[in-house]
Structure formats: structure tokens, C-alpha cells
Amino acid sequence: MKFQYFLAERFFKSKKKGFLSFISTISVIGITVGVFALIVVLSVMNGFSTDLREKILGTRAHITIGSMFGDIRDRNAVVSDVSAIPGITGVSPVSSSEIMIKSGESVTGGIIFGIDPSTIDQVTDLSKHVLAGDLTHLKRGDVIIGSELAFNLSMTIGGSLTVISPNVKVAPNGSLIPKTVKLNVVGIIKTGMYDFDKSFLYTTLEDFSGLFDMAENSCTSIYVKVKDIYDTKNYIEQIVPVLPSTLYARDWIDMNHNLFTALKTEKFVLGLILFMIILVAGINVINTIIMLVQEKRREIGILRSLGVREEGIIRVFLLQGVYIGGLGTSLGAVLGVIACALIKYLGIRIPGGGSVYYIDVLPVEFRFFPDFILTIVFAMVISVIFSYIPAKWAGKIDPIKAIRHE
Amino acid sequence: MNNNILQVKDLHKTYNSGADDELKVLQGIDLEIKSNETIGIVGVSGSGKSTLLHILASLDHPTSGNVMYKGIDLYGYKDKELSNIRNREFGFVFQFHYLLKELTAFENVLLPSMIGGSEDRERVKYLLDEVGMLPRKDHYPNELSGGELQRIAIARALVNSPTILFADEPTGELDNENGEKIFSLMVDIVDKFGATLVLVTHNSGFASRTEKKYALNFGKLEQI
Ligand SMILES: Nc1ncnc2c1ncn2[C@@H]1O[C@H](COP(=O)(O)OP(=O)(O)O)[C@@H](O)[C@H]1O
């Protein structure tokens, strides 16, 4: 065995009493806490991000085709042209607009979707979220409403509500009359996104067109589902050429750009703060090695007299840092992974959860690469770099001063 | 080329040079040591024996003058070469044993061998046997007496078969009886292995057993 490892191990393992053992332990704990926190927080951030993405993709299209001038005129033609592109797994026309809802005395705003019951399942997971009723068998005059909306309107299946279009007609006497349609509530949907569930209503394309006086065979958008959600840019390149020039296509990333950017920024900032914790823990390592070197001054002198080079001394103390860092990092990593597993399988309720995104259980998604690996590498690199500083100083200790020191 | 293994000319050592409390410890030392000689240097406490020995052994720096080891200036070497010389060619026994408390007797003796890149366990056993400490080889320093520790320190100094053994009052911490035993052991063992011995002591009784004797007085060396 190389003597440096032999000595480093003995120095590290020796029953150091009192203060030194205390500060070594603190050093290890510092690294442990930093690594642990970083792993758990990054995993939870990933969990949030994935959860949000799944919920968004569950209700919205991967790619949305829209028109620069309001309506898509010949929807059937567009649907069949786009369906022919390889890799596209579903296409369905969807109209949407803001409306007012009136039920009894209450009036509230909402967003109404006109869907094609026979193809809607190809492009969204909406059906999965329908608590009562059946989206795919929606008939004219039917509506399925969000669970929060139902709650706010005290609406149950079998009831009815009036939808008021912002399109207005001028009555013979000159007053403005909004167009209204009465719909029967046949189902409740709960997507898990509070914002969606409190304002979304789903009816047929025909009812929608009637409400807005749209031409037959038109719609406001076409939802497209693709094989690889991260390759949407590529599909868009293939879709655009088959579209009439007044239509455009955008992907889910574009359409929720702000949300995902905010999440990414948040993850970065949190990660940065936690990296700082590891940095501070690293400063602790410097302290510990300085104390150790101080305690081992005489031994350093003896080792030099026995023929250990400057770099040999450096290595012995560098290894102390590696042990502290290695122990702290392993402990932190193991505890972090265990914590992630516990969060996942036990399900930690978020206090006040459900009011924002309906995420009532803390989401967690452990990512081996790059998050986990990067955390470990960073903690180890910090430990090594930070122990190099005092180790270098140990190498410079004059053997005679160390030996004479009586 | 002469057969001097160690040669010192006009060596000076001044502590706190230039300051008010300047201390001229060595003031022009000339010394020639031949291969396989045993040299004793006596002097009262504070006369500069340790200072001289440390400079001879490459551990301290002279203020002026140089130390030629095998015809080459010791203080001209780089850290790497000097470390190799200390490891392979020099052995040290200090007043205090200076064994590492984290290592057993066996490991302490093995250490210079490990530092040199070999691990001659047989030699360690042989040397521990020579100094009468083989039965205690797995004991840690805090489980051994002063005399026993010094025996182990002697074995450690000899494990790489050094050319020169430097000893700085190796019996200073021991009672007379033990001191006598350790001293005899060292002289005998050096004689047996054919190494050069440079011993400094304040006990002129011990020095009389070396082939050449010097007295260190007021910074000067004088053969007696
Ligand atoms: N680093 C130092 N700085 C100042 N004075 C020193 C230092 N080391 C030793 N001395 C002094 O030099 C003198 C000689 O010391 P030393 O060589 O240890 O003598 P000896 O070994 O003969 O007792 C003593 O007076 C001692 O106090």
C-alpha cells in the first residue's frame, strides 16, 4: 500500500479526542446536509416540473394549429392533410373562446371548448379526468364542466346553464342582444389544474359554432398529438408546408413558455443557493484540515526526516479532505435518495395544497443524471480543492521547526 | 576524491541574525567523517549540538558554509533528491522517540521502508528481534516504556540500511541503566551493520565509546 493512504487512513481513523473529532464530525455533517438538501430539492423541483407538464399536456395539444384571421375554414381538409404526416398520432379540431356563464342568479366567466367527441381522445387525456359523464359521447346541447366551476355554481349533473357569447346582435329597437345557448350538464371533469377546472366547459363543435355564428366545417384550432413531445419543432417543420398560408402551428413549449421558464429559473436559483451550502461546508473542511495539520506538526517533521517529500505530506492531508468529503457526500447521497423514495412512496401532503395547481402531494422525480451526479462531483471537487489549501501549507512546514517544537 | 563521507568546512549558524538577540551558535565548524567511523560530539546543554547534528543531517540550514555528503553539497539538492537521501541513506534517532502514536511498533519500523516504495517486512522483524522488541511488535507507543520506544526508534532508523546514523542524545530521556543499555545496543548494532555513527550527547561517558570524540565549546569543535 502506498504510505500516503496508509497514513491518511490512520490519521483519519485514530480515536481523535475532543475538539478535533468534534470539528471533523461537523465537517462531515456540513457536507452531508448540503448534498442531502441539494438532491432532495432538485428532485422535488423536477417532480413539480414533470407534474405540471403532464397536466398541461393532458388537457392541451402537443401542437396547436391556429389561424391568423380567427377561424380555420376547411377543418376536414387540414385534419386529413396533417394526419398523413408520419409520426403524428392524433389530430382533432377544437374550438375555444371566452364566454359568460349564467346559472340561476350566478354569472361567471369561463372558457368554452367545442370538441369533436369521436377524435378528442386522440389528442388529449381529458376523458381520463371526467368524473361523471362521457366526453366521447357528447351530443348537441350537452356540456361537461370543470369540477371547481360546478362547485362555484352549485351545479350537478342533470342541471342546465346558459352560455352567453360575446358576439352581439343589434335588436330592431337598437339595443344589443348577446347570443345565448342553453346547455345541459352531463358530466364533471377534474384535470387537477385549478385554473382549468374553475373555468373550462366542454361542448360539441356544432354547439360552439352555433354560439359564435361560425360557418359549417370551421373551427378555431386543431390539436395535434405527436410521438415524441420533445421533437415538436421537427413536426412543425413538416406541418407548416401542408397548411394554408393563413394558418400557423405552435408547440406546447412555446405556448407555456413563461411557465416553464419560471420553473427552470426557480430550479436554477434554488440549486445555486444549495451549492452555496456545500461551498460553506467546504470552508468547514479547510478549517478541519488546518486544525489537523496544526495537531500533526511534529509528525510532519518526523515524516520529512524519514524522507517524505513535500508532495507526500500534501497528499496525506489532501486525503483527509477526500475522506471527509467522501464520507459526507456518501451519507448525503444515501439520505437524499432515501428521502426521495420516502417522499414518493409515503406521499407528503402539501399544507394548503390544492389551491394552486391541485398538487396536494409533494411530487418528486429523482434524476440520476445530471442532478445526482453533478451534486456528488461538485461536493467532492469542493472538498478536494478546499483541503488542498491547508495541505499545501502542511507541505511547506519546516521539518526542523516541527521536530524542535518541544 | 577522498573517502570522507561527510565533510564540513567553516560552518556557521546564527539564530535571529541581525537582531538584538542574535545568537551565534556555530562559529566556524570544520569536520571530516569517514565511512564506517563512529563519532561522538559532547557539549553542555545549549552548546549547539542539536543544531550541528541537524545541519549535518540535512534537516536545518547553515547560515554559511556547506555540508558535503559524498562530495556533493547537501543543501544544493532539490526536495525530491534530498528526501531520497534522508529516506535511504540517513537514519535518525532523536532524544525523544518520535514514533507515530497511530501506528504499532511494527508499522513504525516499516514506515521508512514504505516511504521508500518497498515493504521489507522480513527486515522489520529481524530488526525488532535485534533490538529485543519482536514480542511487542503489535503494541502501540502508548503501551510501551521509554526505553522500549527508543529501541523501536533505533530499529526504525536502521530499516533502510542507512549509510549514516545520526543520534541526538538518544538516551537523554532514559534513566542511567536503560540509557546504558540503549547506548550499547546502538554502538553494537552500528558496528554489526557497518554504518557511520554521528552521536551527540552531553554525557562524556558515552562519547568515550566512539572511535573519535569531539567537544563543542563556544561554537567551535575540538577533537579530544
Ligand atoms: N530556532 C531557534 N531560534 C533561536 N534560538 C535557537 C533556536 N534553536 C535553538 N536555539 C538556541 O541555540 C542554542 C543551541 O541549541 P541546541 O542546538 O539545541 O543546543 P544543544 O542541543 O547542545 O542543547 C540554544 O541556546 C538554543 O536556545
Ligand SMILES: [Mg+2]
Ligand atoms: Mg539538543
